[in-house]
Amino acid sequence: MSSLLASERLDLIRNKYRPTVRDYIPLIFDDFFELHGDRYYGDDGAIIGGIGYFKGTPVTVLAQVKGRNLEENKASNFAMPHPEGYRKALRLAKQAEKFHRPVICLIDTPGAFCGIEAEERGQGEAIARNIMEFMTLKTPVISIVLGEGGSGGALALGVCDELAMLENAIYSVISPRGFASILWKDASREREACDIMKITAEDLVYLGICEEIIPEPDGGAHISADETADNISKYLDDAIKRKLQKGIDELLIERYNKFRKIGEFDELV
Amino acid sequence: MLEDLFSVVKTRFNGDDKSPQKLRKNDIPSDIMFKCPRCSGVSFMDDFISNSKVCPNCGYHSRISAKERLEITIDKGSLIEFDKNMISKNPIDFPDYPEKQAKLREKTKLNDAVVTGEARIRGLRVVIAVMDSRYMMASMGSVVGEKLTRAFEYATQNKLPIIVFTASGGARMQEGTVSLMQMAKTSGAVARHNAAGGLYITVMTDPTTGGVTASFASLGDIIIAEPKVLIGFAGRRVIEGTIKQRLPEDFQSAEFLMEKGFVDMIVERRKIRRTIAHLIKLHGGVKEDE
Numbered sequence: 001m002s003s004l005l006a007s008e009r010l011d012l013i014r015n016k017y018r019p020t021v022r023d024y025i026p027l028i029f030d031d032f033f034e035l036h037g038d039r040y041y042g043d044d045g046a047i048i049g050g051i052g053y054f055k056g057t058p059v060t061v062l063a064q065v066k067g068r069n070l071e072e073n074k075a076s077n078f079a080m081p082h083p084e085g086y087r088k089a090l091r092l093a094k095q096a097e098k099f100h101r102p103v104i105c106l107i108d109t110p111g112a113f114c115g116i117e118a119e120e121r122g123q124g125e126a127i128a129r130n131i132m133e134f135m136t137l138k139t140p141v142i143s144i145v146l147g148e149g150g151s152g153g154a155l156a157l158g159v160c161d162e163l164a165m166l167e168n169a170i171y172s173v174i175s176p177r178g179f180a181s182i183l184w185k186d187a188s189r190e191r192e193a194c195d196i197m198k199i200t201a202e203d204l205v206y207l208g209i210c211e212e213i214i215p216e217p218d219g220g221a222h223i224s225a226d227e228t229a230d231n232i233s234k235y236l237d238d239a240i241k242r243k244l245q246k247g248i249d250e251l252l253i254e255r256y257n258k259f260r261k262i263g264e265f266d267e268l269v
Numbered sequence: 270m271l272e273d274l275f276s277v278v279k280t281r282f283n284g285d286d287k288s289p290q291k292l293r294k295n296d297i298p299s300d301i302m303f304k305c306p307r308c309s310g311v312s313f314m315d316d317f318i319s320n321s322k323v324c325p326n327c328g329y330h331s332r333i334s335a336k337e338r339l340e341i342t343i344d345k346g347s348l349i350e351f352d353k354n355m356i357s358k359n360p361i362d363f364p365d366y367p368e369k370q371a372k373l374r375e376k377t378k379l380n381d382a383v384v385t386g387e388a389r390i391r392g393l394r395v396v397i398a399v400m401d402s403r404y405m406m407a408s409m410g411s412v413v414g415e416k417l418t419r420a421f422e423y424a425t426q427n428k429l430p431i432i433v434f435t436a437s438g439g440a441r442m443q444e445g446t447v448s449l450m451q452m453a454k455t456s457g458a459v460a461r462h463n464a465a466g467g468l469y470i471t472v473m474t475d476p477t478t479g480g481v482t483a484s485f486a487s488l489g490d491i492i493i494a495e496p497k498v499l500i501g502f503a504g505r506r507v508i509e510g511t512i513k514q515r516l517p518e519d520f521q522s523a524e525f526l527m528e529k530g531f532v533d534m535i536v537e538r539r540k541i542r543r544t545i546a547h548l549i550k551l552h553g554g555v556k557e558d559e
């Protein structure tokens with residue numbers, strides 16, 4: 001496993017050759033059809049949703065889209081979804097429930113978009129609704145953080161039966177930059193913030209938030225998208241089989257308890 | 270993203286940093302004037318207090334403590350408080366976090382940012398939770414998440430309506446990703462309360478923002494807001510930074526949220542108690558001894 005500092009992993013996940021879901025989806029899934037739109041407002045390029053086969057099993061895929069160049073990033077808003085992106089994800093998750101398909105969420109976002117229109121269309125409500133609805137979605141949900149898991153914008157695809165993270169991925173309550181700017185009033189202390197926030201895959205396993213770490217090739221995922229995709233597939237194969245074996249009631253109780261137990265407190269005497 | 274939210278809230282209300290305790294009438298306020306952070310209007314402290322701490326000029330509903338909120342909301346002496354002694358640990362070993370909390374406990378006489386319990390409103394049994402912005406801007410860490418979750422679970426088990434007065438700067442950064450997960454934990458408890466047919470009323474007070482807006486606060490069956498309060502997901506300054514221009518004054522106000530369809534009704538402070546009682550009755554609530 002990686003012995004890199006969180007700030008060194010930040011460099012890896014910002015490497016412009018790091019594979020994105022546009023690389024992974026064709027490597028992991030067969031006959032993938034992208035499905036568009038939230039049926040209320042529009043289609044958000046920051047989240048790809050669709051259906052396809054995973055090793056012969058029909059699945060629904062919901063994935064946040066980092067661009068590999070400026071043009072792709074314009075189309076996907078640098079993976080910062082608007083409310084309609086979260087509502088599209090929820091629509092497709094409900095569809096997966098109807099057809100008893102497992103849902104696979106691929107998380108890679110700096111956070112939900114912060115803008116006038118996002119507020120007007122209810123960014124907070126959209127995220128809240130996803131979190132609540134995924135908690136009782138009657139089909140297995142597996143989430144994987146590929147790079148950045150930024151705040152509520154990531155959690156909206158992160159209420160799941162099992163959370164895995166790529167070896168160098170991070171998952172945080174706020175971006176390290178935002179953390180530094182709020183607590184120290186100095187955004188330039190980003191790297192220092194990164195190293196005290198406990199946001200690496202190992203940290204999150206320790207905190208009981210992440211269940212599995214998926215290895216990356218030596219040097220990081222960009223060294224070989226194929227090898228990384230293989231590792232993701234191996235993990236998914238296991239995880240989906242494990243979850244499909246369980247009855248839905250058992251699955252939902254376990255999902256509730258996975259989050260129910262997170263938190264550290266004491267009683268004053 | 271919650272970037273700059275705390276400073277945003279502070280900047281916006283920098284006239285409002287007096288402890289509400291000081292504003293209590295029997296404490297003889299040292300300053301006799303109230304300056305409104307919204308309209309900058311100045312009024313006599315006595316008038317402000319007798320107006321339920323609502324700006325006499327513009328109707329801005331200022332922040333009040335959980336204690337004051339309970340006094341004007343529930344039947345006198347009816348509170349049976351839950352988990353009064355629960356305090357946070359330091360899950361990510363954040364420097365000085367325990368010391369900071371010890372000081373705040375001393376100063377606010379609270380053990381964290383939410384008070385929960387069972388109470389009566391006009392004789393009707395309810396579970397109630399009130400967030401208190403004096404405690405780390407009522408950010409949600411392990412204690413807020415756990416107490417709210419337990420309150421929801423209690424309401425579900427006992428078939429009681431639950432009323433949550435929200436106020437928060439968002440997730441508590443000092444508890445890292447553990448605080449983010451409290452959004453899932455609390456929303457999961459809301460989902461179970463829903464599934465059991467329980468009533469959940471949210472009352473959004475100043476300020477309801479960040480991870481709290483993006484979880485349980487936005488999930489009430491009925492969402493009430495106090496007039497003129499700040500409600501939003503992203504911090505104002507973050508958005509201004511993105512668009513490189515000033516936002517209109519009423520952006521992210523209760524009125525803005527109602528216009529956009531995210532709030533059911535705006536209710537003045539002095540009418541909230543009776544409004545809640547009526548709503549509970551409409552959902553079949555009965556008085557304890559009926």
Ligand SMILES: [Zn+2]
Pocket residue numbers: 305306307308309310324325326327328329
């Ligand atoms: Zn005013």
